Amino acid sequence: MRIGELSRRTGVSIRSLRYYEEQNLLHPERMASGYRRYADPDVVRVQRIQSLLAAGLGTQKIDRILPCMMQHREELRLSCADLYDDLVAERKNLLDRIATLRASVNALDAIIAASPAT
Known part of the structure; x- marks a missing residue:
């Protein structure tokens, strides 16, 4: 094709x-x-x-x-067994980034909740 x-x-x-x-x-x-x-x-x-x-x-x-x-x-x-540790580390990095994004969303939610409605 x-x-x-x-x-x-x-x-x-x-x-x-x-x-x-x-x-x-x-x-x-x-x-x-x-x-x-x-x-x-x-x-x-x-x-x-x-x-x-x-x-x-x-x-x-x-x-x-x-x-x-x-x-x-x-x-x-x-x-390839040698890639296993790399993939586990990559997964941990993704989970860390997700946690950071969740914290950012929570911070924005708090700011939005404290702001007067438009």
Whole structure:
């Protein structure tokens, strides 16, 4: 499939797909004309990239994680044990950022509650 079809099937912009290739996350075949050609497994790969980006991971970490993600029945498993500690640390960082955001929301709620209604 060409890049436009991959974009339609994944809901990801063509620009983002090109960026993923620049970041070494996607490896399309190149046709003689220079057009990129993607395979069906690339749809799943792009969905995984999107999920990892949504989780707050950067493309360098995603580049390390993607080769270690394997489908096992209905769930994903990590096949590279050396990444486990990194992922646990990344999860902790996300939880810390969530706590900071909650504190900011609480502060804003207090200010709003103390402000006269407009």
